[in-house]
Amino acid sequence: MxxxxxFAIAREALRFHSGWEKAWRSPEPKKQYDVIIVGAGGHGLAxxxxxxxxxxxxxxxxxxxxxxxxxxxxxxxxxIRSNYLQDPSSAIxxxxxxxxxxxxxxxxxxxxxxxxxxxxxxxxxxxVRGYKRTVHAxxxxxxATEWVTPEQVKKLVPMINLHGPRYPVLGxxxxxxxxxxxxxxxxxxxxxxxxxxxxDIIQNCEVTAVRSANGVVTGVETTRGEIGCKKLGxxxxxxSGVLAEMAGFRLPIESIALQAxxxxxxxxxxxxxxxxxxxxGYISQSDKGExxxxxxxxxxxxxxxxxxxxxxxxxxxxxxxxxxxxSRLKMLRQWGGIVDMTGDRSPLISKTxxxxxxxxxxxxxxxxxxxxxxxxxxxxLVAKGEPGPLAAEFDMWRFKEGRFIDESVAAGVAH
Amino acid sequence: xxxxECPCCGVKAEETELSPGGEAHLKRFGPGSTDEDFETxxxxxxxxxxxxxxxxxxxxxxxxxxxxxxxxxxLEVFGTYPAQTTEPPAELIAKIKARRPDWKGWx
Numbered sequence: 001m002x003x004x005x006x007f008a009i010a011r012e013a014l015r016f017h018s019g020w021e022k023a024w025r026s027p028e029p030k031k032q033y034d035v036i037i038v039g040a041g042g043h044g045l046a047x048x049x050x051x052x053x054x055x056x057x058x059x060x061x062x063x064x065x066x067x068x069x070x071x072x073x074x075x076x077x078x079x080i081r082s083n084y085l086q087d088p089s090s091a092i093x094x095x096x097x098x099x100x101x102x103x104x105x106x107x108x109x110x111x112x113x114x115x116x117x118x119x120x121x122x123x124x125x126x127x128v129r130g131y132k133r134t135v136h137a138x139x140x141x142x143x144a145t146e147w148v149t150p151e152q153v154k155k156l157v158p159m160i161n162l163h164g165p166r167y168p169v170l171g172x173x174x175x176x177x178x179x180x181x182x183x184x185x186x187x188x189x190x191x192x193x194x195x196x197x198x199x200d201i202i203q204n205c206e207v208t209a210v211r212s213a214n215g216v217v218t219g220v221e222t223t224r225g226e227i228g229c230k231k232l233g234x235x236x237x238x239x240s241g242v243l244a245e246m247a248g249f250r251l252p253i254e255s256i257a258l259q260a261x262x263x264x265x266x267x268x269x270x271x272x273x274x275x276x277x278x279x280x281g282y283i284s285q286s287d288k289g290e291x292x293x294x295x296x297x298x299x300x301x302x303x304x305x306x307x308x309x310x311x312x313x314x315x316x317x318x319x320x321x322x323x324x325x326x327s328r329l330k331m332l333r334q335w336g337g338i339v340d341m342t343g344d345r346s347p348l349i350s351k352t353x354x355x356x357x358x359x360x361x362x363x364x365x366x367x368x369x370x371x372x373x374x375x376x377x378x379x380x381l382v383a384k385g386e387p388g389p390l391a392a393e394f395d396m397w398r399f400k401e402g403r404f405i406d407e408s409v410a411a412g413v414a415h
Numbered sequence: 416x417x418x419x420e421c422p423c424c425g426v427k428a429e430e431t432e433l434s435p436g437g438e439a440h441l442k443r444f445g446p447g448s449t450d451e452d453f454e455t456x457x458x459x460x461x462x463x464x465x466x467x468x469x470x471x472x473x474x475x476x477x478x479x480x481x482x483x484x485x486x487x488x489x490l491e492v493f494g495t496y497p498a499q500t501t502e503p504p505a506e507l508i509a510k511i512k513a514r515r516p517d518w519k520g521w522x
Contacts, residue, residue: 254438255464300485302488304487304488308416309416310416401450
């Protein structure tokens with residue numbers, strides 16, 4: 001792999017950009033691999049990357065049904081934060097956030113990590129108490145978050161309306177090192193680094209069956225033939241239930257569409273990420289000037305990658321209440337992603353009933369921020385066959401045993 | 416936009432008039448059941464990409480619970496039926512089989 005640098009740009013500028021090589025190879029699948037990762041989204045590629053980087057396992061294939069990073073990796077609102085209440089959650093999300101800080105340098109690929117600050121608005125007294133509790137928990141966990149007053153909120157976001165028609169802003173929970181990153185670049189950067197380590201990234205290759213013998217996985221059948229493996233990692237987000245069925249077990253997961261939309265580009269008006277969970281809308285401004293807006297999930301199971309129309313109306317109503325200045329803005333694009341929701345709204349990084357088959361899913365509405373930490377923990381699980389400290393609490397048997405990592409009420413994230 | 420006909424009051428209601436209630440025909444196990452039974456009842460879901468039987472409530476109408484068969488991939492509604500039953504009606508299953516020949520059956 002030729003490294004990207006300012007000298008590479010200068011060199012290519014002098015020869016009309018004729019020398020850039022492809023960022024990753026697209027090889028034919030081999031007959032056998034040590035590890036197959038199903039799903040070339042952020043989490044799958046990060047898993048492969050840390051398998052190679054931390055454990056030296058490079059005889060790896062990452063198999064993707066569609067194109068690389070074309071699922072939820074390319075459909076989220078790119079928010080990165082780690083202000084979670086429960087210890088296991090804040091540990092893995094903070095690990096991810098910390099890895100994001102230097103990921104561009106590690107991958108030699110500009111993922112445009114922008115720790116611009118992230119503010120969660122408290123608009124009811126219940127939220128005030130909840131966020132103050134989270135701030136205190138974060139201080140014990142070593143995650144830098146703070147409580148800010150309405151006056152400080154106004155300083156951070158001058159265009160905000162503190163005295164909304166329904167819900168006044170009573171304060172907020174602020175994480176100064178939260179922010180955003182370029183979501184596609186995260187997938188592309190990991191893919192390039194994986195390919196450089198000799199791993200095969202195989203796109204347009206759908207898994208149709210999981211092969212096993214004596215309760216241990218032996219390979220997968222795909223639309224491009226049968227591929228053998230010693231270990232299998234399933235990292236397919238919304239379609240986890242479909243893959244689990246092939247592997248012969250059920251998951252505590254339901255798949256639901258979550259929507260996002262972007263506005264027309266405007267001049268810089270908001271330089272942090274704002275989440276307003278009571279009125280249900282979150283917003284940040286991309287480098288192109290578009291306002292990136294996250295909406296709500298559908299209430300019913302579906303795989304349509306579209307979402308119900310009335311959620312757009314609810315989201316925009318919330319944002320216009322909070323930021324009246326954007327009321328005339330036109331929306332450019334809207335899309336949906338299929339999120340995999342678990343019973344306690346925390347992910348699964350787990351062994352499965354099938355031997356040497358591991359699953360990483362259930363990130364629900366908040367997977368992008370976790371990509372590096374999730375890959376780190378999943379790689380450890382796949383390499384050693386046992387979870388490390390980051391993944392230990394996230395096994396799938398916690399539902400039977402009642403060890404929930406209950407973020408559905410604690411985190412205040414938009415579900 | 417999803418439109419379901421409420422079998423209790425006969426109104427064709429669109430989704431903002433309805434509350435979704437998740438998978439239908441779950442069996443609740445009584446006292447003395449195993450941890451697996453209770454976990455299955457609480458958390459394990461079919462989550463199919465295709466035909467899904469589910470509970471709905473006509474929240475801003477007659478207020479009654481009812482059941483529906485719907486495709487989660489296309490949002491096609493195969494039919495709705497009253498909730499006082501432990502399995503989908505035979506004619507609805509026949510209708511779904513006609514529409515989805517490779518469907519594996521409801522459970």
